[in-house]
Amino acid sequence: MEPTAGKPSLLRNILARLLLFGVFIIVVRFAYVVTITGESCNLGDFCFFSLPQNLNFVIPGAGTGVSAAVGNDVVPGSNPRRDLYTSKEWIKAVHFYSSIFQDLISEGYLSPHSKSLCVETPLGQEVFALKEIGVEDSIGIFKKAAKPLVIKGDGHLIPFHDNTFDFIFSGGARLDLSARPSDFASEIARTLKPEGFAVLHIKANDTYSFNSFLDLFNSCKFVKMREIDGFDSSMPYIREIILKKEIEVLDHGNRKKSDNKCSVPGHKLELVQKAEPLILEEPLKPWITLKRNIQNVKYLSSMVDISFKNRYVYVDVGARSYGSSIGSWFRKQYPKQNKTFHAYAIEADKTFHKQYELKKKWVTLLPYAAWVKNETLSFEINRDPGQEEVSELNDKGRGMGRIQPVKSKQGKLNVEVDQIQGFDFAEWLKNTVTERDFVVMKMDVEGTEFDLIPRLFETGAICLIDEIFLECHYNRWQRCCPGQRSTKYEKSYGQCLELFTSLRESGVLVHQWW
Template sequence: MEPAAKSGLARGLIARFLLIGVSIILLRFIYVVTISGGSCASGEFCFFSSSPEVISLPGSGGITRGAAYVRFPDGSAVSPGLHHRWTSREGRKAVDFYSAVFQELVVEGFLSPTAKALCVEPLDGREVLALKEIGVADAVGIAKKKSPPLVIAGDIFHQPFGNYTFDFVFAGCIFDLTRRPATLTDEIVRVLKPEGFVVLLTVSAGDLYSLHSLEDMFSCCKKVRSKEIESPDSPKLLREMVFQKEEAIHNLHHNEEETGKPYSSSVSSLLNKCFTSEHKLQLLRSAEPLIQDEPLKPWITLKENIKHIKYLPSMADISFKERYIYIDVGARSYGSSIGSWFRKRYPKQNKTFEIYAIEADQAFHGEYMTKKGVNLLPFAAWVRNESLSFVVNHEPDKKNEKGRGMGRIRPPAAFSVAISSGDMHTIQGFDFAEWLKSTVTEKDFVVMKMDVEGTEFELVPRLFDTGALCLIDELFLECHYNRWQRCCPGKRSPKYQKTYRQCIDLFSSLRQSGVLVHQWW
């Protein structure tokens, strides 16, 4: 082979090797920039690296940041991916936002650099990083997914911390996402020290009712402040709420641990009467007006009135409640109201309701044995626990082809009264108000329909006297009076002695006490 040919072949091989080398470098560069976020991990094949630098965070010492890691003073390191999310434009904006929130809390005395702080479900640990940046060194987060070293993995509803561990707890919008806000509240309160502060952010509490419901969940604490702040990620304003755990409530918790008696029952026992607050007044101002003039054909009025009813969930957010309960007092058959109205028409905001059917007439009991999700109380709602007479009217009923009319209960004194229009049975009555107080709390969302054939004039005053009325969020009440008869124009029913005006007075007294009551027929 000629020398010139050999020289050309050598140059070709060298060019190919150089081209391959450049290709490897370019591929590595693309990997580092797009996959590793610009960092080159230790032990990897790298052609370049950056010199470590030290970031000084007040109160936390130096954080060493190299090309592939961020290392804290205790030796723990942050993964390259997490480091990249922290230093990205959006990540840095979020950290700066939380830093500003925490700095204001420090100025106002709700947070101290020496505080032991907890962040519940922080996003990538940004809230914890913001705490450390402003000098709160003893800060940690807990979330379903860990982000070491700032956030540990754990169940936020069963946190791996002892009672009264933290001086400060921050919950950034987690209450808008969880389906168990009351359980989360109890756990936050458990790990919080007496006189400690809870700070939460929310976008859901946009009306007075939901705001009050959220405050009710923190009944252990004193509300210190509630204000709106701008959010960097949403056009909606955030509401920042600050609560302080009160020493008296802490003692109630301590007594609960020693005696086994729930502290909530001690608090609830202080509620004897309902009070009208602004969040209830707002709902009542938006409710449909009461029908002041007696309808000549009430069975037609019901169909018209139901079109205009302003349901509470259509006016307010009901998310911040512990449980959701529907109680049908005088339920009759399943299809009378539970199946035909409540389950089909009532706006539930995707909440699952516990259903209680209270019905004394044995003729309907068998049907409920086949209905899932319905708790049957086969008794008569009454003002005390005692035996009652139950009268079944056999006059034709518009809802029942067999002619079985509505059942009415009578107190023991009426046992000897002759009944010509129906059958009389002995049934068990129970103190409905006391049952209600033992079954639900002010943290629950309670909807009630009451159709008790005139007994409402005994039951409602009993609810007033016991304070059980405070536990009802929305009431659909059928008031029974000597209405015009459908069969006989110009004649009133002798079945009831009350007048329509007395019914209006009953509805008015309920609304004046803050109960969202609707007329029902």
């Protein structure tokens, strides 16, 4: 009986299938890592076409003094990333950052033994520059990895433990571009070791934005600043800021909620001096004069960079309808620098409340009266003759509401008096915003400004407001009766002018509203 060949054939088929299956697994794994995750491969990923972890670039003038080359016998042009690493732009950036880091080493802010992190570095030039000058323990993070220099990570959620790094660097004005600069700054401070150094390149070109930047780092001490030339036309010059993490948390002058002391910094006083002049003489036609004056207003956001603020808030005190000022003026005309503001509409008149239900989430209605404490108040509405109600889209015929009306009677013609809830506006403001936020306020409260403004000073809440548009109410000349003033308000124009002057002398950028 002749021996059968069935078993060897079966064994060969099994081995061949196992080999094909192994090749299939490698191909699938390679496609997943490169195509799906967008990361470079290493040996652990079963990939053989990626940038080796031990690849050693040689950049002219960056430490070795020889021409640029690629390692491991790979032909230029066979790998797009490798071509990028040898491009003139990439090498120029490496030279730039090498010079920056060498200066920091000579000044004692960086050492070859520093465990270093580069935040938001898409191509890893900063990381390579650190390694090239001898800071070997360096890594970068970006939303898309570029191994071995950069791993996947976000500057707003750095993938490392607290107190990990001796040195953290953020170049390319990344903090300027952040939609959440406070989170960005907090993550840098969190992962930096106590007494470690953070170096950031920013485009802050005014004292307001510079101080706003420092306020973001409440655990770091400002050490040094210098202006340096950038390495491309998009950043002709930048500011290099050096911060040192303190063992104890600093407050940079920020007040606690219970602290009523308030001192306006000098850089805000300088901005007030640049504001449009106040109207010193009482205008004969105040509504027309003040409306025209708004064309002369020098908005704060047109004078300074507000990029380093944590949130952007508009508070409309005495908002009336949505279209009265929020929709018609602030949303359309106020220069916001492409920032998203959240608006608070404070309006006690219930006639206007319904239309706010239809508005977007960026507006929050507070259906109460801004006052100096929490208590029930009388609220008087003086309607124009013949106007019984106001439509949802038109509020021109609706009289302005006043709290604590003077000599009002429930049955008086064209007067409506309701009981409403007043709240301590100053305390609400202190619990809603911080000095890290950019806060714009419009106040039209029918004479109550003479109560609210002093309360803001008393509680220190005035320091939380960056810019105020204030309508001051006084006993104006009556149109019907020449030589006679209205008795609706007790204050004079001179007292209004004193209120505006006191605000500006205290460093508050206030504008005359109509």
